[in-house]
Amino acid sequence: MTTASPESPAGGGPHAVRLLRVTDLVRDFPGLRALDGVSVEIASGEIVAIVGHNGSGKSTLVKILAGVDAADGGRVELAEHEGTRTELHVIHQDLGLVSELTAVENLRLAPDPSRSRLAPHHRSRERDHAQTLISRFGIPFEVDVPIARLAPAQRSVVAIARALDGWKHDRNVLILDEPTEALHANEVDVLFGAVRRAAATGAGVLFISHRLDEVLELADRVIVLRNGRKVADLPTRDLDHETLVTHVTGSDLHHRPESGPKRVLGKIALDIVGLTGPHVHGFDLALREGEVVGVAGVLGSGRDTLPSLVFGAVPASAESFRVAGRDYLRRSPRESVRRGVAFVAGDRVTLGAVATMNARENMTLPDLRPFTGRFGALRRRAERATAGDLARRYDVRPPAPEQRFAQFSGGNQQKIVFAKWLRNEPRVLLLEEPTQGVDIGAKQFIYSEIDAAASRGMAVLVCSSDAKELVRLCDRVAVMRNGEVVNELSGEGLTESALVAEGYGLTTTITPNRGAPHVQH
Amino acid sequence: MSSTDSIATRWRRALSFRNISAIYIFIVIFATFSIVTPETFLQEGVWRTLLDAQAITVIAAIGVMIPLTTGSFNLAIGAEIGFAGILVAVLQVKQDMPFIVAISLTLLAGAFIGLVSGLIITKGRIDSFVATLGLSSILLAGLAWMSSSKQVIGLQDGFREIATSTYFGITVPTYLMVVLALVVWYVLERTPVGRRMYAAGYNPAGARLAGVNVVVLRISALVAGGIIAAMAGVLLTSRLNTGEPTVGPGLLLPALTAVFLGSTQLAGGRFNVWGTVLAVYVLATGIKGLQLVGAQPWISDLFNGVALLSAVGLSQWEKTAARTAAVRRALPFTRQGDDTEPPAEPGDRSPSVVAHR
Numbered sequence: 001m002t003t004a005s006p007e008s009p010a011g012g013g014p015h016a017v018r019l020l021r022v023t024d025l026v027r028d029f030p031g032l033r034a035l036d037g038v039s040v041e042i043a044s045g046e047i048v049a050i051v052g053h054n055g056s057g058k059s060t061l062v063k064i065l066a067g068v069d070a071a072d073g074g075r076v077e078l079a080e081h082e083g084t085r086t087e088l089h090v091i092h093q094d095l096g097l098v099s100e101l102t103a104v105e106n107l108r109l110a111p112d113p114s115r116s117r118l119a120p121h122h123r124s125r126e127r128d129h130a131q132t133l134i135s136r137f138g139i140p141f142e143v144d145v146p147i148a149r150l151a152p153a154q155r156s157v158v159a160i161a162r163a164l165d166g167w168k169h170d171r172n173v174l175i176l177d178e179p180t181e182a183l184h185a186n187e188v189d190v191l192f193g194a195v196r197r198a199a200a201t202g203a204g205v206l207f208i209s210h211r212l213d214e215v216l217e218l219a220d221r222v223i224v225l226r227n228g229r230k231v232a233d234l235p236t237r238d239l240d241h242e243t244l245v246t247h248v249t250g251s252d253l254h255h256r257p258e259s260g261p262k263r264v265l266g267k268i269a270l271d272i273v274g275l276t277g278p279h280v281h282g283f284d285l286a287l288r289e290g291e292v293v294g295v296a297g298v299l300g301s302g303r304d305t306l307p308s309l310v311f312g313a314v315p316a317s318a319e320s321f322r323v324a325g326r327d328y329l330r331r332s333p334r335e336s337v338r339r340g341v342a343f344v345a346g347d348r349v350t351l352g353a354v355a356t357m358n359a360r361e362n363m364t365l366p367d368l369r370p371f372t373g374r375f376g377a378l379r380r381r382a383e384r385a386t387a388g389d390l391a392r393r394y395d396v397r398p399p400a401p402e403q404r405f406a407q408f409s410g411g412n413q414q415k416i417v418f419a420k421w422l423r424n425e426p427r428v429l430l431l432e433e434p435t436q437g438v439d440i441g442a443k444q445f446i447y448s449e450i451d452a453a454a455s456r457g458m459a460v461l462v463c464s465s466d467a468k469e470l471v472r473l474c475d476r477v478a479v480m481r482n483g484e485v486v487n488e489l490s491g492e493g494l495t496e497s498a499l500v501a502e503g504y505g506l507t508t509t510i511t512p513n514r515g516a517p518h519v520q521h
Numbered sequence: 522m523s524s525t526d527s528i529a530t531r532w533r534r535a536l537s538f539r540n541i542s543a544i545y546i547f548i549v550i551f552a553t554f555s556i557v558t559p560e561t562f563l564q565e566g567v568w569r570t571l572l573d574a575q576a577i578t579v580i581a582a583i584g585v586m587i588p589l590t591t592g593s594f595n596l597a598i599g600a601e602i603g604f605a606g607i608l609v610a611v612l613q614v615k616q617d618m619p620f621i622v623a624i625s626l627t628l629l630a631g632a633f634i635g636l637v638s639g640l641i642i643t644k645g646r647i648d649s650f651v652a653t654l655g656l657s658s659i660l661l662a663g664l665a666w667m668s669s670s671k672q673v674i675g676l677q678d679g680f681r682e683i684a685t686s687t688y689f690g691i692t693v694p695t696y697l698m699v700v701l702a703l704v705v706w707y708v709l710e711r712t713p714v715g716r717r718m719y720a721a722g723y724n725p726a727g728a729r730l731a732g733v734n735v736v737v738l739r740i741s742a743l744v745a746g747g748i749i750a751a752m753a754g755v756l757l758t759s760r761l762n763t764g765e766p767t768v769g770p771g772l773l774l775p776a777l778t779a780v781f782l783g784s785t786q787l788a789g790g791r792f793n794v795w796g797t798v799l800a801v802y803v804l805a806t807g808i809k810g811l812q813l814v815g816a817q818p819w820i821s822d823l824f825n826g827v828a829l830l831s832a833v834g835l836s837q838w839e840k841t842a843a844r845t846a847a848v849r850r851a852l853p854f855t856r857q858g859d860d861t862e863p864p865a866e867p868g869d870r871s872p873s874v875v876a877h878r
Binding site for chain 1: 646707711714715716717719720723724726727728729730731732733734790
């Protein structure tokens with residue numbers, strides 16, 4: 001790994017300088033102690049990851065460090081260097097950039113105290129400055145286009161560059177809150193390269209994530225929070241995926257039988273020939289009842305738009321399109337729902353649900369017929385009862401169907417979305433990134449629900465950027481590249497590394513520690 | 522909100538200031554003017570006129586509210602009312618049609634205007650704000666052309682009686698308002714159609730993927746709004762016994778204000794019928810009181826403008842309060858203090874957390 005360890009030269013000798021010390025931090029909410037004596041230390045040049053379930057206290061910790069929330073007890077101490085205090089710079093998930101402005105303009109947003117506010121700016125000088133800053137991260141890209149047109153990873157590089165630009169010295173702390181959430185697997189490497197470079201110059205990095213693979217790849221040290229307490233603080237070399245999961249969950253629930261009972265395949269539920277639309281050319285599929293088929297591929301390969309095309313949310317043409325043996329050519333979401341096709345969209349909050357409505361209203365929205373009584377009125381008691389049952393059945397926490405969707409955590413939102421679609425036992429279940437931004441407990445629950453749905457005879461199509469997920473769930477996986485299926489993997493040949501290699505179009509298997517590739521835009 | 526809450530909790534929530542602030546404001550207004558000017562403010566006639574005159578405002582407000590639940594602003598409502606009011610008069614006076622036919626054609630025209638605005642917004646993909654503002658200007662031009670910007674007089678006797686005849690001392694527009702409010706309440710709050718309308722308004726993309734036909738709902742809502750606006754126009758002309766080109770457009774602001782103020786009442790941020798009805802009468806009472814103590818006529822514009830800004834501000838505040846509550850609730854089940862005053866925003870806390878406590 002190219003990771004800067006605490007002992008790296010940038011850290012200033014064998015005993016690196018401590019930049020931030022958090023001691024016994026306590027934060028109480030009514031009826032709940034969100035942080036219970038958490039202590040964290042970060043040295044110069046060190047990358048520390050904080051992991052934990054939703055509700056473990058990691059977001060509370062970040063909020064306190066960012067100054068958005070205040071602690072009820074404990075100390076936060078910052079080192080001094082060259083006469084100035086160490087600064088904390090938080091990069092939130094949304095990066096805080098203005099997407100209509102260019103990288104140069106975004107970097108300029110911070111006021112420059114040495115110049116008058118109304119002084120004209122030097123276009124070329126600023127452009128050069130921006131290019132220098134960004135080239136440090138080893139992935140040059142256009143700095144003069146609105147950043148909305150950049151890849152997400154490139155945007156995160158701009159955000160990090162801007163954070164470093166404002167520093168008087170290098171001995172500061174960069175806090176990244178779930179930075180990979182919006183990124184697809186292949187872009188994460190770009191971000192990691194940028195983070196490592198920042199650490200190599202002497203910054204301390206606090207990396208908040210719930211993607212354990214990434215944590216193991218990037219961090220020097222991992223701190224695990226559970227129920228507001230620090231349950232582990234270990235160097236990464238002493239950890240592997242399994243022990244980390246055990247620390248995070250507090251139990252050994254990760255271990256479930258990898259090869260469950262062989263599924264019984266039924267009739268063809270979804271039969272597609274030559275589906276063509278945005279980013280997809282001539283997609284064929286014969287999906288049987290009880291079968292789980294995956295679609296893999298990098299961003300833009302067609303994997304990401306495919307489910308919307310199949311569902312009819314985006315117009316597409318097909319030579320033949322049959323659901324349960326019946327032709328279905330004029331597709332629309334409404335008609336798909338009627339024909340028993342369900343779609344769990346990747347973007348839960350804006351597409352998967354109506355976030356301002358409550359859980360009950362979301363769960364019943366696709367089909368209100370069972371609750372329609374005389375004079376077209378909703379039978380509210382029956383609806384409430386169903387919603388209550390669903391909330392318990394799908395382990396929604398808290399089991400309060402009258403709570404607004406937006407107020408649930410990511411994992412519980414996704415459980416609500418699954419309850420909403422599985423309530424009516426659809427024939428075909430289309431899944432797009434089914435566990436993105438979901439904590440491990442909810443992830444396991446969703447996997448077992450998908451297994452159970454398939455064994456009940458549902459046909460499932462999973463489009464995911466998470467190779468491990470596809471291997472875990474699917475009977476076979478189609479790999480897409482440039483809009484076409486290039487290979488199909490199943491049985492022994494269906495492995496994580498094979499999926500990744502096929503997706504990138506590499507013939508040899510990639511080693512886990514690959515360097516940061518140049519991201520084509 | 523959970524069904525497990527005790528009855529006392531539910532009542533406390535129902536009567537909280539946040540839920541029915543307009544009623545408390547009404548009480549304050551009523552008490553103030555009863556003391557300041559009891560001899561005029563407490564006259565039965567004043568209240569009878571208020572009830573009758575504001576019935577048309579309520580109808581107009583419902584006409585704005587229905588498209589708004591599906592996410593479309595209808596800024597043309599005032600022009601639609603004015604247009605319908607003149608059309609129904611012109612058809613009677615200049616075309617010599619029986620008033621029943623004139624009314625039917627006017628309601629049809631209202632539906633057509635709603636359809637056109639719906640198609641512009643959904644198929645033409647023009648933002649509803651802009652689309653209805655443009656449509657409003659076109660309708661005002663049509664209105665001026667039909668009426669030559671003059672009053673249209675000489676309406677049929679039967680027509681005039683529609684809005685002026687009373688049963689049990691209450692005028693026909695008031696009855697119509699109550700019936701309309703009941704129907705709209707039923708559809709919005711008690712039927713699958715209403716549920717889908719709200720869903721379409723809150724998140725069109727998400728609702729569409731749940732199988733809701735957002736386009737049809739939005740167009741239908743605008744058509745319904747157009748018919749209701751035409752109805753308000755007909756009643757207005759009947760009540761004034763003239764086709765008056767200037768009164769309709771003036772109803773936009775009170776209607777819009779009432780809908781937004783109404784959304785902060787009773788239903789925790791949802792546009793809703795009874796909140797809207799309540800808001801119309803609270804606003805009208807305030808204006809009436811001010812007029813009785815001798816305020817100038819422009820006071821109503823001032824009052825409505827201030828009320829609109831406060832109503833929208835209040836609903837924004839509700840949203841942030843809900844967000845704060847969400848932060849607490851994302852952490853496990855602590856439901857006590859759920860309906861007490863919302864806590865301070867996290868930002869209100871000292872930002873100097875980096876220092877010790």
